[in-house]
Amino acid sequence: MKYRVFGQKDIDVTNIYDDSRKVKKGGLFVAIKGLRSDGHNFVDQAIKNKAAVVVVERIPKSYKGEVTVVKVNDTRSALAILSSSWFGNPSKKLKVIGITGTDGKTTTATLISQILNNNSKKCGLITTVNVQIGKKSYDTGRLTTPGALSIQSFLSKMVKAGCRYAVIEVSSHAIDQKRVQGVDFEIGVLTNVTKWEHSDYHGGFRLYRDAKAELLKKSKKVVLNKDDVFYTFFLSKYKDRKVISYGIEKNADFKVSSVRLKSTGTQFLINKEYKIDSRLLGVFNVYNLVAAISASRILGISWEGILRSIHFIRPPEGRLDAFKNNKNINIFIDYAHTPNGLESCLSTLRSIYPDKRIIALVGAEGGRDVIKRQLMGAVSTKYADYTIFTSVDPGLEKEENILKDLEKGATGGYISIPDRGEAIAEAIQNIARRSDVVVICGKGHERYIDYKGVDYYWSDREAVRIALRGEVYALGKIYN
Structure with a gap:
């Protein structure tokens, strides 16, 4: 990376920020230009807090030579490189597996971690839900992947933890x-890619798809879903390295057959030889599990070790979580927030409960991916007998606009209730009957809801618990 130094060059720093x-x-302060604010506007504050070095893309007008300034073309790349170096390049001391894709990332990552740990291969985990290092758990906030500085810090902690x-x-x-720049990936796993996710951020599907491809370019070995419509595209990109495929419909290195779905789990065969009996629900979790098994085999885990581990693995929080209750309603909480x-x-719920009435609570985030809202409305009313459209993270967008977009795709019965707590209460207290299925989608494990640009405490599990006792969960309130 090219850079220019203004001021003293031989200088010790105490930390990176x-x-x-x-x-x-x-x-040492690195000024990052974000979506909502620009770190360059806060260089003066960093200097006031006695920073010794600031890394910038442009020299501050107020600069008077009081600190060392390093000018670079890309501060995001600089932060990633500096962070890796500061923590001793921890990824070089680990075998790192990266999971990307539209859906299934968290579950696949969690399953790989569990298989490795269950086979005495100590493994750390960084996901949307949390960071897990041994018995210690760390909150990652609302980011799927933490910032470059945090990633390198967590990888360093993993190395120190053995x-x-x-x-x-x-x-x-x-x-x-560039949060994962500076991370050496042993394996890159791509779960699937769909056309309507993050088109607002990336400026179109091709740029979104190409962003996914970047992780695989960084990986020594690649695991691809052969049933995914873009399998051939990604395969053509990586002819120079080992590519392992998995799938159900097409012949693959890890070919699934004889899938049997039950309300208590799933059974299937891999390569007509290895019988998998999992507690995970649904065909989508068959894909997640086979992706995890494929990566585990590349890492040298024996089939015996994998089959033994299957009995102990659990999905991450908020992924078709069953909520037991005394009203005999089949209640599930799920993170589903994309059409796919x-x-x-x-x-999955329709196949498990073919004769039950399904009530789905569905929403979409504000200020992003408007194109997918109508699709989600169509999907929900196709599979559910009744849909309640409600808020997920409205942010600064008017809730009625989000709900109207969802309603445009509806082809079956629905009602729109903007307040998420009221929507959950309505589903459980007034709409659902004994033996019905109620699935609350969109938040899953998340503990916050963005309302008018402010993050308020939120928990779908607490909202369900409060609704079951006849009350309505209020925004931001923590119950005993």
């Missing part, structure tokens, strides 16, 4: 924003 508010004496492996869920945003994810969730 990408948040000017956290800068301590002797620190981990030999790390699994990272990698979003297209993270790839584009919603279809996987609802079609």
Whole structure:
């Protein structure tokens, strides 16, 4: 990376920061231009907090030579490179597996981690849900993939904890924003790619698809879903390295057959030889599990070890989580927030409960991916007997606009209730009857809801619990 140094060159720094508010004496501050704010506007604050070095793309007008300034073309790349170096290049001491795709990333990453740990291969995990290092768990906030500085810090913690492996869920945003630059990937896994996700951010599907491809370019070995419509495209990109395929419909290196779906789990065969009996629900989880098994085999885990592990693995929080209750209603909480994810969730429940009435609570985020809202409305009313459209993370967008977009795709019975707590209460208290299925989609594990640009505490599980006792869960309130 090309750079120019203004001021003293031989200087010791005490730490690296990408948040000017956290800068301590002797620190190095990297100014990052984000979607909502620009770190260059806070260079003065970093200097006031006694930063010794600031890394920028443009020299501040107020600069008077009081600190060392390093000018680069791309501060995101600089942050990633500096962070990796600062923490001793931890990914070089680990075998890192990166998981990307539209849907299934969190589950696939979690399953790989569980298989490795169950086979005495100590593995750390970074996902949307949390960061897991041994028995310690860390909150990652609302990001699928943490920032470059946090990633390198967590990888360093894994090395110190004795981990030999790390699994990272990698979003297209993270790839584009270079959060995983400086990470050496042993294996890159691509779950699937659909056309309507993050088109607003990337400026079109091709750029979104190409962002996914970047992770695989960084990986020594690649695992692809052969049933995915873009399999051939990705395969053509990686002829120079080992590519392993998995699938149900097409012949693959890990070919699934004899799939049997039950309300208690799923059974299937791999390569007509290895019988898998899993507690995970649905065909989409067959794909997730086979992707995880494929990566585990590449890493040298025996079939015996994998089959033994299957009995112990669990899905991450908020992925078709069953909520037990005394009203005899089959209640599930799921993270489904894309058309493909919603279809996987609802079609699974329809296959498991063919004779039951399904009530789905569905929403879409504000300020992004408007194109997918109508599709989600169509998917929900196709599979569910009744749909309640409601808020997920409206942000600064008017809720009625989001709901109208969802309604445009509706082909069956529905009602729109903007308040998520009221919508959940309506589904459980007034609409659902004994033995019905109620699935609450969109939030899953998340503990916050963005309303008018402010993050309020939120929990679908608490909202369900409150609704079951006849009350309505209120935004931001924490119940006992």
